Amino acid sequence: MRSQHTIALLSLLLANPLASALAAEPADEPMETIVVTATGSASSTLLAPASLTVISREQLMNVSDQQLVTALRKTAGVSLSGRSVGGRKVIQLRGLESKHSLILIDGKRVSATDDVVGHSDFQYEWLPLDSIERIEVIRGPMSSLYGSEALGGVINIITRQSQGDAYSSLAINGTLHHANQGGGKYGINGQWVQPVSDQVTLKAHLGHKYQDDMLDTQDPRISALEGQRVSSLQVGLDWQVNPQHGVDIEYLLSDEKRWQHTNFRGTAPFYKSWYNLERDQLSAFWNANFEQWSGHVGYYRSAIDVRHATDNATVAPYSPQFLLDHVVESKFYRDINTARLTLGAEWRYEKLEHNAFSGGGDSAVHKAALAQYEMDLVEDVYLTLGGRLDHHEFFGSEFSPRAYAVWLIQPDLSLKVGYGHGFKAPTLKQISPDYRFDGPHTFLGNENLQPETSDSWEVGLRYEGINFNFSATVFHNDIQDLISSVCIERCGGRFGHVNQYVNLDQAQVTGFEFESAMPLHERVQLTNSYTYTDAKNKQTNEGLPARPRHQGSLGLHIDWLANTLSSAIDWQYIGKQHTATYTGLVALPSYSLLNANVSYTRGNHRVTLSASNLLNTDLLEKSEAFGYQEQGRSIDLAWHWQF
Incomplete structure (x- = not known):
């Protein structure tokens, strides 16, 4: 309880500089951060109609294990949930399950495997962090723009793009663990961007990483964290046909293998299990700027092939699964005086192959049309109205409206109020x-x-000054018709139930999010985040599992020598929570993680030494009911060369 109160108190204390920051005369204009996910076109974070966080390229380069989940976990509104297999963990936004968060790569959805492949976290390894320019995290419903899956929010991964100049980069990293449990890893990434003319640019990214499985401290016959090997390729062509028209073609390929030592339903035999995952995405987009309308028409295909195997003949592997999406979309906007009108349409063909279907698979067609209108309501007050009508060939139609107002109280402070379905x-x-x-x-x-x-x-404040910035948001979600499986036959005993999917549960999530960054000195910056989440089942009034009520983080960054030598240390607190087991809810204790790094830059070279989990937090020592595990204490050395 003391740790929870400490986090909340620190968050409020860090907000105290607001009064002086608001009163101070700015010496210069603060640097504006631009996002595209909130409206589908460029807008500043101060005026964007959404509660959001941007994770920069610099922040991504300091992620020691190069995992997307690690890059996101300290973000306000983000929590983790275990998948009970191989130490896997998935991302939850505002207390909603991972299946309620839409993952995009440059605005294109990836195959939503979290709710299709049991115990999976396969949505997060489509491409390495080294190929990412920034990540835009939008909290709150965005179905008015993006359709299904966007209940909790949207995570848009923006890849590195050509700026007109040729460049190449090479990055190598390796990790050692302090204990003889395995878990060692290494990675190598290379990127190449080359304009071949004034109109055509070619780009390519190659990546490979390996991580050994980490053994369970309680039972070394079992892997607490699964092993992983990922190889990826991303190639693209940007062709600016003329000043008004351009074509972008990209292909992404990822081959991943995972393995773990496990047992059969908690007992012998002990065996090795592994997954082979093949992902690919092909896209082609035409970008146009007419006299009055600007936008794009595009097609993309996303696929993931999941195959399982074991080394024990008495343990049958799971059946292969293949997910495929074909998407054709169009979105155009027009500026009308100070307002902007956006119109769009989407057609999506979804297919799943699995031998549990009587015909070996099934498919569905999704159709959608959307409209969005951004206007100046009065001076310094901006209103965004949007709606999207989706039609699914199985259940029919669903309309998703959204209304969001932003009041620019002063040039660096805005009040945001919004509703979304x-x-x-x-x-x-x-x-x-x-x-x-x-x-x-x-x-x-x-x-x-x-x-x-x-x-x-939701209601929120966002301040972006020269020396201090913060955002604070209060939100409330009512969730209806949550899909659950209920037992309809043979319900006695631990195994053998016959379950059917039904719309059963209703939930309510209320919370508060806070993030800030402030200088303590000319070269010292303090960052902070805090999330309070109250999530409960409306039928039973019980708390929802895997939702810590309190989460927080503190970070300290020091530039010892400008643009040459820097260091950082960050601490994360994950509060008490419950997890669901076959016997009911089980309480889980709170825990903390402490990480640090030092970076040295000379010319085009950058070397980073990182220490992760300095407290050597072992979740299984705290409770065997944790559905995931944290990496043990480790040291990582990374070298990055841009030329």
């Missing part, structure tokens, strides 16, 4: 009458399912 379509497994999976339990599809929906309200 979001939805998530049932997966093909859940809604297909031809689906029946037989395993430890049996699961049946239900063609009468309706989409999960949410209605969200």
